[in-house]
Structures are given as C-alpha cells and as structure tokens.
Amino acid sequence: MAHPSSTDxxxxxxxxxxxxxxxQLTEASRSYLGQYFTPAPAARLIASMPALPSEGDLRVLDPGAGIGSLTAAVVQRAAAEAPNVKIHVTTFEVDPSLHDDLSATLSDCASTHPTVTEQRDEDFIEWATSVLASGSPAPAAWLHDIGYAPEIVDTGFHALDGGRWLLREGFIRALLA
Structure with missing residues (x-):
C-alpha cells in the first residue's frame, strides 16, 4: 500500500x-476547447464509481486529460485500495499549454503507485474516428467524452450529443456491424 503522504x-x-x-484560462478559450478541469472532489467521486480489480492490470483512458485530475484520482484510489494492481494510463490532450502540467501529474502518479503512462498530444476525437473508420473494433469507453466537443454539442447532454453525432457520421452502424 502507498504511504498516505504520497497519495496526499x-x-x-x-x-x-x-x-x-x-x-489562466479565458472563458473563450475554455469554451472553444471544452476545458473544465475537474475539481478534486468531483474527480474523487468519479474515480470511486468503478470496481477496481484486486490484482493484475487496470487500463485507464483519459481522452481530454487537461492536467490529469481524473487520472490522479484513479491512481490515488488504487494506491489506497488496490496495491497489487498495475495501472496503464493513456491520456490525450490537444492543448500544448497543458502538456507540461499533465506530464508533471503523470510523473506524480508513477511515483505514488505502479503506473505506466502514455501521453498523446493529439485530439482524441480525431484519433478515435480514424480508428473507427479504419474498421478496427473500438471499445465504447473510447467514445465516452465525444459529446463534449463544442462542434458536436446540441442538447448539452454529452452522451446523447455524442451518440447522435456518431449516428450522423455513420459510426454507430460500423460499431454494430
């Protein structure tokens, strides 16, 4: 188990x-890039929801990582509750101004609990749609945040907006085929 001070x-x-x-963000920048930066209490709540394995590997995808708040909350929880689990994290963050902060958070994660990280400095939606278009099977979890993209928002409910966009673009049929 991780020492309490390392998780703190x-x-x-x-x-x-x-x-x-x-x-440091302006409202225009925040809106354009869909940057909300999950506060620690919300990140802890979200991280508390999934069941953690007691051993083995846990794969985490953070498609709009920002500075890594959600990833850090998952790692912190695993350090306390699942010390025998190795975490593999893939983050996507398109904003270059956040890459150093995200790298620092991922480094802190690796210092707190066995964590392997892959930081991708590209747009998750573009990457995921190219994977889908190539015919490769993609887990539904990859698409979790797609409805937050400003160009996709219609109703404001990200799951519905993302689903509608995937249907319009023909990806739902590809996933069901």
Missing amino acids: TLATRTELRRVARSA
Whole structure:
C-alpha cells in the first residue's frame, strides 16, 4: 500500500496545478476547447464509481486529460485500495499549454503507485474516428467524452450529443456491424 503522504501529495499537487491553470484560462478559450478541469472532489467521486480489480492490470483512458485530475484520482484510489494492481494510463490532450502540467501529474502518479503512462498530444476525437473508420473494433469507453466537443454539442447532454453525432457520421452502424 502507498504511504498516505504520497497519495496526499498527489492529490494536493494535482489540485494546485488545476487551480493555477484554470485561473489562466479565458472563458473563450475554455469554451472553444471544452476545458473544465475537474475539481478534486468531483474527480474523487468519479474515480470511486468503478470496481477496481484486486490484482493484475487496470487500463485507464483519459481522452481530454487537461492536467490529469481524473487520472490522479484513479491512481490515488488504487494506491489506497488496490496495491497489487498495475495501472496503464493513456491520456490525450490537444492543448500544448497543458502538456507540461499533465506530464508533471503523470510523473506524480508513477511515483505514488505502479503506473505506466502514455501521453498523446493529439485530439482524441480525431484519433478515435480514424480508428473507427479504419474498421478496427473500438471499445465504447473510447467514445465516452465525444459529446463534449463544442462542434458536436446540441442538447448539452454529452452522451446523447455524442451518440447522435456518431449516428450522423455513420459510426454507430460500423460499431454494430
């Protein structure tokens, strides 16, 4: 099990990065890129929802990672509750101004709990649609946040907006075929 101070440090450092970066964003930038930077209490709540395996590997996809708040919350929880689980994280973040903060959070994650990270500096939606278009099977989890993209938002309910967009673009049929 991780030493309590290492998980406290992960949570504290990540939240400090989130607050500092969030204060630097304009509303126009935040809206254009869909940047919301999940606060620590919400990240902990979301991270508490899935069941964790007691051993083996856990794969985490963070498609709009920002500074890594959700990833850090999952790693913090695993450090406390699943010390025998190795985490494999893939993050996507299109905003170059966030890459250093995300790298620092991922480094903190790896120092807190056995974690292997892959940081992708590209647009998740473009990557996922190219994977779908290639005919490769894609887990539904890849598409979780697609409805948050500003160009896709219609109703404001991301799951519905994402599903409608996938249907319009022909991807739902590809997933069901």
